Amino acid sequence: MYQNPYASCDFKQHFLRTSFHTHAGTGPNTCGSLPIEEVLGEYQRLDYDAICLSNHNLYTNPAPYQNRFGLCLPRGYEYTVDLTHMVCVGTEKVVLDSQQHAIDSAVVDGGFAILCHPHWKRDWGLPKETIDGLRGFVGMEIYNGSIDCGKILDEAHCNGRCHAPDVYDYLLSGGRLCWCFGNDDFHRWWYLAIAWNMIFADKTETSIIDAVKKGRFYVSTGLLLEYLTLQDNVISLSVRNNEGYRYTYRYRFIGQGGEVLQETVSPAASYHMHGNELYVRVEVSSPSGKMLYTQPVYDDTRLRPTFTL
Numbered sequence: 001m002y003q004n005p006y007a008s009c010d011f012k013q014h015f016l017r018t019s020f021h022t023h024a025g026t027g028p029n030t031c032g033s034l035p036i037e038e039v040l041g042e043y044q045r046l047d048y049d050a051i052c053l054s055n056h057n058l059y060t061n062p063a064p065y066q067n068r069f070g071l072c073l074p075r076g077y078e079y080t081v082d083l084t085h086m087v088c089v090g091t092e093k094v095v096l097d098s099q100q101h102a103i104d105s106a107v108v109d110g111g112f113a114i115l116c117h118p119h120w121k122r123d124w125g126l127p128k129e130t131i132d133g134l135r136g137f138v139g140m141e142i143y144n145g146s147i148d149c150g151k152i153l154d155e156a157h158c159n160g161r162c163h164a165p166d167v168y169d170y171l172l173s174g175g176r177l178c179w180c181f182g183n184d185d186f187h188r189w190w191y192l193a194i195a196w197n198m199i200f201a202d203k204t205e206t207s208i209i210d211a212v213k214k215g216r217f218y219v220s221t222g223l224l225l226e227y228l229t230l231q232d233n234v235i236s237l238s239v240r241n242n243e244g245y246r247y248t249y250r251y252r253f254i255g256q257g258g259e260v261l262q263e264t265v266s267p268a269a270s271y272h273m274h275g276n277e278l279y280v281r282v283e284v285s286s287p288s289g290k291m292l293y294t295q296p297v298y299d300d301t302r303l304r305p306t307f308t309l
């Protein structure tokens, strides 16, 4: 039976604009050159709702900032070992002895782990074999904001690709259900507000974690999801510009192996499931290059979560 992660979402309600991947502070392992207050102030100015301070192998206690910026600040850090990076959210415990232990520890604490920028430095910098051996992670960054803008600025550490739909389709096609994320991976001002997650949740860490585990969010670089429904085996959705107006967009319905099952250029689009699809996810692009990535509608008899729901 096909499942729609958005089935319980009320699209008339406010979705929380969230980035889980933020380096801020000026001390060791922050990677940052900017004080936390300044960074959070900018995210507040841009109408964000939630930010996770995720420094390298360093838990940054968000409590002192929790009520000062109107932002919910879920706890977390970025597991950082060579090219293997992972944002762990909802935990204060930095675990470095193995990536699997780091995932397990975040989950035991009630949180989750997101595989980061799999194409950083080079294609499959996070190798398939590594991903195949992991269990319990909630998803991966389909879009990491830092790589492309770093490349434009010729920052040597930013080689690779920010966009990793091939890795996501690899996971789903292997029967492993997990969710896609978009994050800034903020380090400097030019990484601000590139990619984010729109989450149907209350503005608390607990509610955000619960919604993420259920896939009640989508990824955006500037578009809003007006609705996504699954009715009588038809997926219907419509997207608006971030400023709220409707326009003509390109909707690509993507299935197993990354195959484009249908492409529609229209203000709204729908796709009729044939019944043999393992999953169908949608990528929407605007004429100016803004993107929106939905979570997959999936066959729950053939796709099993990588994590415990």
Ligand SMILES: [Zn+2]
Binding pocket: 078, 085, 086, 116, 117
């Ligand atoms: Zn990283």
Ligand SMILES: [Zn+2]
Binding pocket: 021, 023, 078, 185
């Ligand atoms: Zn990072």
